[in-house]
Structures are given as C-alpha cells and as structure tokens.
C-alpha cells in the first residue's frame with residue numbers, strides 16, 4: 001500500500017429520500033488498520049502497516065477527486081478508509097482542515113466509524129463541514145448472541161448511544177447490516193437481517209446497506225468448518241431486500257459487490273443481479289424471477 005495514492009474511486013447513483021437518483025462518488029483511501037478485529041472483516045487487507053502519515057489523506061483525496069473528474073451537481077462523497085474516520089491513527093487530526101477544504105464542494109460527505117468512536121471530534125467535524133455529514137456505522141446484527149461473538153466490541157446500547165449522539169447533532173446515519181453473519185442459524189438469516197434493519201430505522205438511520213457476509217479472510221473458513229457460518233445464498237439476499245423494502249421506513253439497498261459468488265445457477269444469475277440493481281435504484285420491489293433450472297434457489 002502506498003500512503004500517498006488512493007486505492008480507487010467509483011461513481012454511482014444513490015437514491016435520495018425523495019426518490020431521485022443523485023450522483024455519489026466513493027473514494028477508497030489507504031490508511032491505518034482499524035483497531036478492532038471483527039471476525040467477518042477483511043478490510044485490513046487494504047490498509048497501511050503503521051499509522052497514516054500526516055498529509056497522506058489530503059494527497060490521496062486530491063488525486064482521487066482529480067481522477068474522478070469535475071464535481072457533478074449536488075454530488076455526494078463517501079470517504080471510505082477501511083477503518084474509523086475519527087480515530088487519530090487512521091486520520092491525523094491535523095489533516096482535517098485540508099480535508100474539509102477538499103470536500104467542501106460536495107453536498108454530503110459520508111465517513112465510516114465504529115459506534116464507540118463517535119464523539120466530540122465527529123461533532124466538530126460536522127460543524128466545520130460545508131455540506132452535511134453522514135456517518136456510516138456497522139450495526140451488523142441485532143441477534144444478541146451473534147453480535148456478542150462477532151468480536152466487534154460493541155453492544156446494541158453502544159450503537160443506539162452513537163445513533164442518538166449523531167441524531168442530536170443533525171448528522172445523517174447509514175448502517176451496515178449483515179445478511180447471514182456467523183452464529184446466526186442459516187434458516188434465520190433473512191429474519192435477523194430484517195429485524196436488524198428495523199432496529200436501525202428505530203434509531204434514526206436513514207439508509208441501510210445489506211451486506212451479504214463474504215468469506216475469504218481465513219477466520220470465516222474456520223467458522224464454516226466448525227458449523228458456525230453458512231455463507232448466504234443469493235435468494236436470501238433477494239428476500240432480505242424485498243422484506244426490508246416492504247417496511248417502507250427508509251432507504252435500503254443490497255450490496256452487490258461480488259454478489260455473483262452467492263449465486264449458483266448459470267441460467268438466471270445475471271437477470272437476478274440486474275433485478276436487485278434495479279430495486280436498489282428504484283426502491284420498488286419487483287416480482288421474483290422464475291427460473292426453471294434452479295427454481296429460484
């Protein structure tokens with residue numbers, strides 16, 4: 001990892017609460033590794049060995065914005081550093097003024113943070129930001145035993161407290177909810193994803209991203225071998241999104257990055273992923289696709 005080069009950027013369209021699609025740029029930053037070690041997380045694979053050097057993030061953001069092209073009207077920006085934006089090892093506080101200046105043209109800036117690291121620094125950052133701030137936090141699951149065993153070092157009360165702090169300061173909230181995390185019985189995976197999204201909405205979260213749990217970090221493979229983790233299937237992600245949209249409580253999208261790996265049918269996978277993408281963009285449920293080969297499983 002080169003601390004002076006961004007990992008990449010991605011333009012997308014995101015649905016706003018009024019249904020319009022607005023351009024959103026995600027910038028993937030290389031920074032210090034997260035101090036937590038959630039069992040399902042593989043983000044450490046794209047982090048620096050030590051603390052983020054002062055000046056590195058402004059340099060990365062400047063380069064990513066230049067590569068991404070001219071700011072589009074009313075665009076939102078997501079600064080994802082595979083860690084916690086308000087943790088000093090990850091984002092040196094002295095870099096904040098320059099970062100604030102670089103991101104000033106954007107209508108909204110989203111950063112990631114563990115709920116236990118949401119505090120004064122976050123509130124001060126929001127006050128000085130030209131646009132609005134949104135904080136993305138991993139709720140992961142409200143399944144009590146599973147949450148306790150994910151190694152996230154977070155209770156539901158921690159999440160709710162952080163959400164209240166953000167809400168009280170007028171800061172937007174986005175939550176990540178896992179579909180089929182370890183320690184949740186596979187036949188209950190959809191139900192717990194929906195219950196978790198519902199909980200997020202009761203805490204003032206405006207956007208929920210459903211993340212199908214991916215293996216690949218070693219720990220997940222060991223859990224699978226021990227019978228504690230069953231990777232999600234595409235139909236579970238479909239059902240979770242359908243049921244979450246039916247809640248009509250906020251914006252819910254299914255994370256489709258690498259979602260092909262959850263599918264098993266060569267006949268219908270493309271069409272099913274395209275349907276999920278349309279539902280992400282429209283927020284409207286569509287009828288399930290019929291497939292004579294796999295019967296939708």
Ligand code: SF4
Nearest residue numbers: 034036037038041082
């Ligand atoms: S807090 Fe987030 S970045 Fe850190 S280990 Fe957990 S999931 Fe990964």
Ligand SMILES: [Zn+2]
Nearest residue numbers: 265268291294
């Ligand atoms: Zn099929």
